[in-house]
Amino acid sequence: MEGCLCLVTGPTSGIGRETARSLAVLGAHLVLACRDTAKGAAVRDDIAAETGNANLEVRKIDLADPASVRSFASEFTAAHPRLDVLINNAGVLSFRRRLTPQGVEAHFAVNVLGPFLLTNALLPVLKASAPSRIINVGSATHFSGHVDLDNLQGEREYRFLRAYSTSKLEILLLTYEFARRLEGSGVTVNCVHPGAIRTDLYNGLPVAFRFVKWFLRDPVTGAAPIVRLASDPDLEDVSGRYFDRLREARSAAESYDVDLAQRLWSACERLASSVP
Numbered sequence: 001m002e003g004c005l006c007l008v009t010g011p012t013s014g015i016g017r018e019t020a021r022s023l024a025v026l027g028a029h030l031v032l033a034c035r036d037t038a039k040g041a042a043v044r045d046d047i048a049a050e051t052g053n054a055n056l057e058v059r060k061i062d063l064a065d066p067a068s069v070r071s072f073a074s075e076f077t078a079a080h081p082r083l084d085v086l087i088n089n090a091g092v093l094s095f096r097r098r099l100t101p102q103g104v105e106a107h108f109a110v111n112v113l114g115p116f117l118l119t120n121a122l123l124p125v126l127k128a129s130a131p132s133r134i135i136n137v138g139s140a141t142h143f144s145g146h147v148d149l150d151n152l153q154g155e156r157e158y159r160f161l162r163a164y165s166t167s168k169l170e171i172l173l174l175t176y177e178f179a180r181r182l183e184g185s186g187v188t189v190n191c192v193h194p195g196a197i198r199t200d201l202y203n204g205l206p207v208a209f210r211f212v213k214w215f216l217r218d219p220v221t222g223a224a225p226i227v228r229l230a231s232d233p234d235l236e237d238v239s240g241r242y243f244d245r246l247r248e249a250r251s252a253a254e255s256y257d258v259d260l261a262q263r264l265w266s267a268c269e270r271l272a273s274s275v276p
């Protein structure tokens, strides 16, 4: 990965942090896209000390806030003429229905709309850098999700696992739609389930659920499939696929619904233009 510019969202903990560390070991130039830049700077210093890689840059992004995503993208493209790998890793799992300050439900805002906007805003630089790769971090929980375009933000009914799983089904639908739209561009888009991993993701749950995390695998194991998708030369032309950890797999039947993916895409565009 020497000479490759990789952007990782949510590198301040868990799987994203390990992904950034592993890519630093491989010699990549890394942009750490963090909502808390002080936390990001501490992670940058740790990774630099551990790996000897000084090409680590911290930039501020709040994926819950479309204005922040847009200003991140314009500052990024002003500073960098190329981007080889975009890793949409940041995510949330929220027990209660939470709205962002912009009034968007948190799972939809951070796990779906934020990466949708960021990816679209960075497409020109990704295309200019082809062959380049986009990796969306999904989840096997998408199998229990269901997209209802009239209840996209849990307005009518909210169950936290359903909301999280549906957001992961949505990012998968958008992964496939991006792949269709990017066919022939040299930009690949894939989605990966990293496994059930012991991270802070579970901290937002009541104590009764949180203990589960101690039975899960470590973040290094969760980062491995993402790093592989970012770096394996054999995957350079592979696009529009779902990976369950290290293996390519079939995703839920609903994720292959092209009409649903296009309607979801339009709903994201409408919402993005109506949010300040």
Ligand SMILES: NC(=O)c1ccc[n+]([C@@H]2O[C@H](COP(=O)([O-])OP(=O)(O)OC[C@H]3O[C@@H](n4cnc5c(N)ncnc54)[C@H](OP(=O)(O)O)[C@@H]3O)[C@@H](O)[C@H]2O)c1
Binding pocket: 009, 010, 011, 012, 013, 014, 015, 016, 033, 034, 035, 036, 039, 061, 062, 063, 064, 065, 088, 089, 090, 091, 092, 110, 137, 138, 139, 140, 193, 194, 195, 196, 197, 198, 199, 200, 201, 202, 216
């Ligand atoms: N852990 C699992 O078992 C598992 C399984 C399947 C999929 N995943 C997926 O893996 C990805 C990484 O999760 P994780 O398990 O590593 O969780 P984590 O340790 O909680 O890390 C989440 C990361 O996302 C960042 N983030 C949250 N909200 C953000 C926002 N509004 N703007 C920018 N960054 C934001 C966090 O930043 P702060 O440090 O500032 O909070 C943190 O860096 C997620 O997409 C998750 O859904 C996880």
